[in-house]
Amino acid sequence: MTKEKEAAPRASRPRKASARPGRPPLMEDPRAEILRKAAELFARKGYVESSLNELARAMNYSKGAIYNYFSSKQEIYDAIIIFTLTGLYETAAKAVKDEDPPVERLRHYMMAHARFLADNYDCFVTMLVGFSGMANTELKDDALALRDAHEGLLRQIITEGVADGSFREVSAAMTGRAVLSLLSWMVRWFKPGGGKSAEDVAQEYHDLLVRGLLP
Secondary structure (H helix, E strand, C coil), X not given: CCCCCCCCCCCCCCCCCCCCXXXXXXXXXXXXXXXXXXXXXXXXXXXXXXXXHHHHHHHCECHHHHHCCCCCHHHHHHHHHHHHHHHHHHHHHHXXXXXXXXXXXXXXXXHHHHHHHHHCHHHHHXXXXXXXXXXXXXXXXXXXXXXXXXXXXXXXXXXXXXXXXXXXXXXXXXXXXXXXXXXXXXXXXXXXXXXXXXXXXXXXXXXXXXXXXXX
């Protein structure tokens, strides 16, 4: 499936900011721009070592300007996680077509997951490192529901593939966890713009899963 590039939380480039930090420069979505820049900071330094002061300096904002949109660093962190899980599920769900056979649906799912990871790399790193640290109980419930929906879609593909003989008898839960581990933990070694694309890697993973190691 062709898919337009999923955008990380971002807006159009801000107009040239004044030399003195203050109110956010005019842009379509200052809140999304804060999330994008915060994800870059968290992915590079980690949540604990990052500060709102540092984020404000990177954006040429005042700290008070950030408080117009978020009440705390934790709230920014939680919002990045929700954005990432929402985009991940929606991207995969749009890629998977009911009329395709299970092998193709699995490939489309894996390619979509990898593509979203590459297009939203900093957000993805932030999510994987900090998901268990969400403070807002209601948002954490939302995050768990999104995670389960994304994994549930994968398990459905595997279950239907077993049922129609496309796949051998396997546990959909265990196989699904293996697929997601392969895809998501690419962030430990994969960097966008390197050698192979994320979709190339996903294709190789798919071939390995479907064909196994036998010649």
